[in-house]
Amino acid sequence: MSDSIAIYVARYRPGQDEAPTEQRYDVPLSTDLSVLEALNYIKDELDPTLAYRWSCRMAICGSCGVMIDGEPRLGCKTFLREFADRGELHLRALDNFPVERDLIADVERFMDHLETVKPWTVHNSERPVSEGEYRQTPAELERYQQFSQCINCGLCYAACPQFGRDDSFLGPAALTLALRYNLDSRDDGSAGRMAALNADEGVWRCTFVGYCSEVCPKDVDPAQAVNRGKVASTINYGLNLLRLARGEHDT
Amino acid sequence: MTRKPYRAPQRWSWWLKNPAYRRYLLREATALPLFIYALVLVTGLxxxxxxxxxxxxxxxxxxxxxxxxxxAVAVAACVLHAATWIELVPKLLVVPGISGRSIKRGHQVAALIGSALVLGAALVSWPLAGGAS
Known part of the structure; x- marks a missing residue:
């Protein structure tokens, strides 16, 4: 194993560049060094102008997502030893988002979509605190627990060609969070979320590429969530037809 | 300071750069030979x-x-289409208490039995209907 590795970073400095261009940095190679730690090394020792996001270093905060050799991955969960044989790796900001600077993607669109699906427990009427907590059985928890592991890192958006084609698509994580709360026994907001799921920008924009689930660092399986959203949307459509046939209003 | 975010356009060749995208488009492309095969059958009718x-x-x-x-291409496309579709079924059909693996196996067995029954019915009815004569 060589004692250093070449890291090519797509630099984009909005004041001086028209488009990102790669810059090479040689970083000392050790088996326990993560890509994020390598970026910290570059920033501290080689080039203080390099911009990237990070926080927790343990795949919880979801900040350090970048394209590593063309794949959306977390910098803190990817180790340089994986690329040691080739002796190089290439980094760029997450695909399908505008690049703000260097490795920093502007994920504002994703945040907007997240808000659209109301990712919180909605209650039709608030209970007084004296009535105690909203309780749940282990079986009820099991129904949504997998989907609640999402850390909003945005890797699934970088993996989604439909979001890349048109970023009005609500996208994998927002639709997963919609299902997560719809499946929660304490939530009353599923009727309110159906409009977003049924809309042009909702579940039907997904063509089941499935790459979102492959890249998810928390095994959330957004492709499953989005496609279960299609089942829910179809049932909702049928129920609405019935309601309309009976002269009632649809929901 | 004014912002100047860089937006990379999605090129026509986006699907060439990743094996996952190539597999996806191959799966979708199986619809083409199946569509032509349907036209051939309608022409026969x-x-x-x-x-x-x-x-x-x-x-x-x-x-x-x-x-x-x-x-031969149409048969291969049909098998690939069926295999990849059944692979995705556990993501759509979630039954509490039954694992995704069992749901997949169930669909595979049902597809094999269903195909065998249709093929058997065709082979039995062909001579009864007068064969090629």
Whole structure:
């Protein structure tokens, strides 16, 4: 194993560049060094102008997502030893988002979509605190627990060609969070979320590429969530037809 | 400071750069041979309504090497389509208490039995209907 590795970073400095261009940095190679730690090394020792996001270093905060050799991955969960044989790796900001600077993607669109699906427990009427907590059985928890592991890192958006084609698509994580709360026994907001799921920008924009689930660092399986959203949307459509046939209003 | 975010356009070749995207488009592309195969079958039905001679000519035309190759491609596309579809079923059909693996196996077995029954029915009814004569 060589004692250093070449890291090519797509630099984009909005004041001086028209488009990102790669810059090479040689970083000392050790088996326990993560890509994020390598970026910290570059920033501290080689080039203080390099911009990237990070926080927790343990795949919880979801900040350090970048394209590593063309794949959306977390910098803190990817180790340089994986690329040691080739002796190089290439980094760029997450695909399908505008690049703000260097490795920093502007994920504002994703945040907007997240808000659209109301990712919180909605209650039709608030209970007084004296009535105690909203309780749940282990079986009820099991129904949504997998989907609640999402850390909003945005890797699934970088993996989604439909979001890349048109970023009005609500996208994998927002639709997963919609299902997560719809499946929660304490939530009353599923009727309110159906409009977003049924809309042009909702579940039907997904063509089941499935790459979102492959890249998810928390095994959330957004492709499953989005496609279960299609089942829910179809049932909702049928129920609405019935309601309309009976002269009632649809929901 | 004013912002100037860089937006990379999605090029026509986006699907070439990642094996996951190539697999996805191959799966979607299986629809093309199946669509052509459906047209061939509809043409056969139409020829059938035109009488025995027209139908026999249609059958003979399909013996050409080009059509045999097409049928081989159509069968391969059909198998790939079915296999990839069944692979995705556990993501759509979630039944509490039954694992995704069992749901997948169930669909695979049902597809094999269903295909065997259809093939068996065709083989039995072919001579009864007078065969190729």
């Amino acid at each position: 139409y020829r059938y309504t035109q009488g025995q001679l027209a139908f026999t000519r249609w059958l003979e035309a399909l013996q050409a090497p080009g059509w045999l190759v097409f049928h």
